[in-house]
Amino acid sequence: MRPALLICAVPLAAAHTIFVQLAAGGKTYDVQYAIRDPSYDGPQTDVTSNNLACNGPPNPTQPSAKIIDVTAGSNVTAIWRHTLTSGANDVMDAGHKGPVMAYMRKVTDATKDTGVGGGWFKIMEQGYNSKTSIWGTDMVINNAGKQVITIPDCLEDGQYLLRAEMIALHGARSVNGAQLYMECAQINVTGGKGAQNPATYSIPGIYKSTDPGLLINIYPMKGEYTIPGTFVQSLQALPMD
Ligand SMILES: *[C@@H]1O[C@H](CO)[C@@H](O)[C@H](O)[C@H]1NC(C)=O
Ligand SMILES: *[C@@H]1O[C@H](CO)[C@@H](O)[C@H](O)[C@H]1NC(C)=O
Numbered sequence: 001m002r003p004a005l006l007i008c009a010v011p012l013a014a015a016h017t018i019f020v021q022l023a024a025g026g027k028t029y030d031v032q033y034a035i036r037d038p039s040y041d042g043p044q045t046d047v048t049s050n051n052l053a054c055n056g057p058p059n060p061t062q063p064s065a066k067i068i069d070v071t072a073g074s075n076v077t078a079i080w081r082h083t084l085t086s087g088a089n090d091v092m093d094a095g096h097k098g099p100v101m102a103y104m105r106k107v108t109d110a111t112k113d114t115g116v117g118g119g120w121f122k123i124m125e126q127g128y129n130s131k132t133s134i135w136g137t138d139m140v141i142n143n144a145g146k147q148v149i150t151i152p153d154c155l156e157d158g159q160y161l162l163r164a165e166m167i168a169l170h171g172a173r174s175v176n177g178a179q180l181y182m183e184c185a186q187i188n189v190t191g192g193k194g195a196q197n198p199a200t201y202s203i204p205g206i207y208k209s210t211d212p213g214l215l216i217n218i219y220p221m222k223g224e225y226t227i228p229g230t231f232v233q234s235l236q237a238l239p240m241d
């Protein structure tokens with residue numbers, strides 16, 4: 001009998017992650033403030049599910065009546081933790097490797113909008129650096145769970161959902177094996193130049209289960225990695241390195 005092997009395997013599978021709080025305008029808001037956080041940290045794995053937009057069953061999410069003011073052109077920080085009560089040294093199991101992204105969607109009422117459907121555009125992505133073998137998720141873990149996101153300065157003012165996402169690829173060699181983690185923050189953008197109307201995409205819809213960035217064996221990782229989801233280049237990525 002060697003039960004130790006089984007016991008060792010459990011923490012890796014269970015050590016998921018949640019976008020628990022947002023920092024903006026020099027202020028770090030409380031955990032769950034203006035974010036539809038789930039009480040359970042599990043992933044979404046069906047990229048056709050409506051729950052891919054702002055999370056949801058089997059992870060029960062709680063609505064928030066709050067909205068955070070954000071200045072267009074400023075940096076905000078999505079802060080990731082293993083659970084709602086974890087500290088900065090417990091972001092996600094380091095075996096969870098994959099891309100980190102952020103999307104926005106203009107909405108009429110950020111506290112009520114489900115996020116399901118069109119209108120989404122990607123504003124930040126960090127995939128895999130084949131020279132250093134460092135993934136976007138490694139950078140967030142090594143940065144105390146902080147994902148820095150530049151809110152484009154060229155947006156229209158108004159309410160938006162800000163959807164931060166991390167994808168773990170350790171099980172992605174089979175279809176629907178990738179683990180997608182996402183939450184939506186409710187923000188109110190001011191000071192925008194309003195010049196850009198970026199091309200937008202639907203969530204669900206922007207990913208396919210067979211995308212090369214979602215159906216992939218990363219052990220070993222060979223060559224370059226293709227981040228899933230179209231990126232609107234004109235809005236400027238924020239390279240974390
Ligand atoms: C946003 O963060 C990046 C990198 O952390 C930095 O280079 C940039 O100057 C910041 N932008 C603002 C407006 O603070
Ligand atoms: C968004 O910000 C504008 C400008 O400060 C303000 O007039 C408006 O009431 C805010 N909306 C929400 C929902 O907070």
Ligand SMILES: [Cu+2]
Binds near residue numbers: 012014017096168179
């Ligand atoms: Cu996990």
